[in-house]
Amino acid sequence: MKRSAAIQFKAPPPTIALAASRRKKQRERAAFLTVMYLFMAAVAVVLLFPYAFMASRSLMSGREVSGLPVRFFPTAATLEAYQKFFSGGSHYMRYTLNTLKVLLCNMIAIPLSASLVAYGFAKLRFKGKGLLFAAMMGTVLLPGVVLQIPQYILFVSLGWNGTLLPMTVPNFFGGGAINVFLLRQFMRSLPKDLDDAAKIDGANALRRYWSIVLPLCVPVIIFVWIGVFNTYWGDYYSPLIYVRSSPDKITLALGIYNETTVNAPTINDANLRMAAGVFMSLPPAVIFFIFQRQLIDGIVMTGIKG
């Protein structure tokens, strides 16, 4: 729209020659767009092919999945792999339950803890605030690789080895610097009048936090939740360190890790692995489709800018 306005502004009264050149330009534009769409579609096909293949392969029988030539589409789609996946013998349901326990705990702990701390930073004055904030933000740059060994030794000495506690309890303590930062930025952008009015009415800080500020933070908390979900739903590394030798504590991600590495996987079970992969991909995909605008358009960056 703006472009054509600019052209018209500069253009002399239209003549026949000009109209012809404009038509040529339109044709060029159409050709350019066609090539562009074809190229973008080709990239999309390449990027999505593996996941389509995973879904397709999960519908094959154990025999077909291990047969040659390798096919993209199943000759006869079967739910054999899914039946195996959901049956009692596969342990996958127990693994999923463990993952859900960790998730439920963290989805309460992290927003609660992070918003409490964020409220302190955003709305209250206290001695040592700057220092504490700097110390917190400094941990963002700290590579996790330095902390994993001493944390492991600490958690073992607390008797947490073989339990899900190392993946949950620490999250009650602050809820992560980035989450605090996002919530603090958002709280600072809230109108001050609300808080002041409540203060005059005699509401103490805890009350102002709980009944005024926290409800307004729901958009950021949803964003934090998505991050928490994706992190702990797919995390296989912490469970690998802490619950590897406790079969009843194994999480879904670790279960899948074991089935593909430690437990000497066979090609006949490829359909089961693919079914597990589909099962594991669905929740994050659904969440993504619901919140895609916010996620791709980068609420993170708006948060940092605010």
Next chain:
Amino acid sequence: MRASTGQTNAKTAGGFFKKSMAGWLFTSPMTLGLLLFTFYPMVMSLVYAFSNFNGVEQFDFVGFRNFTDVFSDRDFYTVLKNTFLHAAISVPLNLVLSYLLALLVNQRIKGIASFRVFYYLPVVIPGIVSGVLWKDIYNPEFGILNQMLQNLGLPPGKFLEASGTAMASLIVLNLWTLGASMALWLSALKNIPEALYESAKIDGITPVKRLFFITVPMSTTMIFYNLITGIIGALQTNSTLVIANSKGRGPDNSLYFYAVKIYHEAFDGTRFNYGYASALAWILFLIIALLTVTVFKTNKWVYYGEDG
């Protein structure tokens, strides 16, 4: 007036704590968390690095022995070489390609939003699932990639299972998650003032020049951010624990990365070399810190906006 000043002065001694109390209480989870789960472990990690601690019976200080042992450890050179090779190729490659992808989907044409979704979708899939999936695709015998090569009349490859092709195969599969950086670029591109493009258009500046003289310079902050996080992330990669054979080492150690080596030393179940593993972690930390500082020092090319 005087009375009220006197009152405030009297208050400050006792009021000092009272005034700060609420703030301290609200932030106390973070204070405790930092002390218990960050600072204390940091200090202990340094202590372990100078000891032969193995979790149970022995805990003697050994001076710099762990740090000097590194040089006679053949694995150390292997993991250092692999980790740096992987980072040196993957980080720039991902930066450039994801930037191009962002430019592509930043065009204002019909249906572009769905392409953004398509390109981002692989990022949504958990890493463990992608690992399982790629292992299947790359499978030399039963993988679909060799089937496709065969159909095209091309020779088959061994991909992740031959030392010559393992690294290249890993770098290629990393490209499927370009969408993550693409999303960050998109938010940067959106913040470039439209007026710059408008005036450039009126001045008759070509689209290619607009890209190099407006778009790229205006996104340098994001380039800087992506570069730093890219380096920090790449040097700590442990995704090969899933996709590489021989316990994450790959064929002939060709996919053996630094973070996986630390995992093997500390948690593998056969060795409990917490001292040595801590020393390795600190060396990696120093390397990362050094690189980060270098990038920060050479950030003259970053444009932080008019007000600095």
